[in-house]
Amino acid sequence: MDKTIPSAGLGAELTGQLQPVVDSLGLAYHRHLVSVLLYGSAARGDFISGRSDVNLLVVLQSVRLEDMAEAAKLLRRWRKLKIAPLFLTAGELRLAARAFPLEVSDIQESGHLLCGSNPFAAIVVSPEHVRAQCRRELHGGLIRLRQGYLKLLDRGEAMGGLLAGAITSLLPVFRAIVRLNGTPVPTTDMEVVESVASRHHLDRDLFTTLLAHKRGSIRLATADVRQILSRLIEEWELVVALVDAP
Missing domain, CATH: 1.20.120 (Four Helix Bundle (Hemerythrin (Met), subunit A))
Structure with a gap:
């Protein structure tokens, strides 16, 4: 996984807007934040400006109602950028490898680690x-x-x-x-x-x-x-x- 925010296909403006989003997640969740990954068309380089979502996987130690309330505040700002976050715990991610192996395989293969540790390092898809x-x-x-x-x-x-x-x-x-x-x-x-x-x-x-x-x-x-x-x-x-x- 690439640890830099890719600019190819995203455009300079959206690339510049993505880092503050990642920073805001770090401020909001502190030590509960395990990692943030970019996936989907933006990560694969098949992004269409104005049509494609910017998909972010946010991995937390736990996902509580309070966390969702904080996310809801941030989402109001992200919707204008078509940033679509998915919140999972590390445990849920391991289970997802069995229930949703297609999505997990896609992220393993083309996802970009934007911050934190790689949650897919020990996951093997059957x-x-x-x-x-x-x-x-x-x-x-x-x-x-x-x-x-x-x-x-x-x-x-x-x-x-x-x-x-x-x-x-x-x-x-x-x-x-x-x-x-x-x-x-x-x-x-x-x-x-x-x-x-x-x-x-x-x-x-x-x-x-x-x-x-x-x-x-x-x-x-x-x-x-x-x-x-x-x-x-x-x-x-x-x-x-x-x-x-x-």
Whole structure:
């Protein structure tokens, strides 16, 4: 993990604003603060100014209601910067490696330690736990897609939001598939999508189109949305089979 606040992709203004946030956490929590880590798109270098959240993992010795009250005061200031903090104890983080191995793996791989000690140093993520969460995410996501298709059939704009949410939930699974293949995870979401689609013969054009839609670089025509969702459900079923395969 890198111990410096990365400036690439964040912009000079946001980079300068991030250090005072870290300092304020240190002042607020004193000895209860174990570490602060930057994770997500800002840490991976795939950050989109004005659209992406700046995700911070704040690890405390304990998380009490008083701590949340203090965090609520600071959050009012952070919302303008789209800084989204996640508060966990060190014990909860160890359990998270079993319950949420995809998220833990992402932070282990690309997270930046901004202050304190590295809480992931002794955490090992099991491939079986990774496969188990992938199955949960994929099967649950497939059900939501089918239900969304029924509910939003004649509402193109709402279906567009469903598509953006679907590719967002699929990206951590794609990164996990790359890791399970034993290869390094590419830096950007687009590279991850292209890597998985190429290796496993998925519809590359579909997934890259959905990612561009999510990032706001293209606008899907309402007339095309239903067809795209139908294609996505077909491809999603292939990804389920891919993860279910021994």
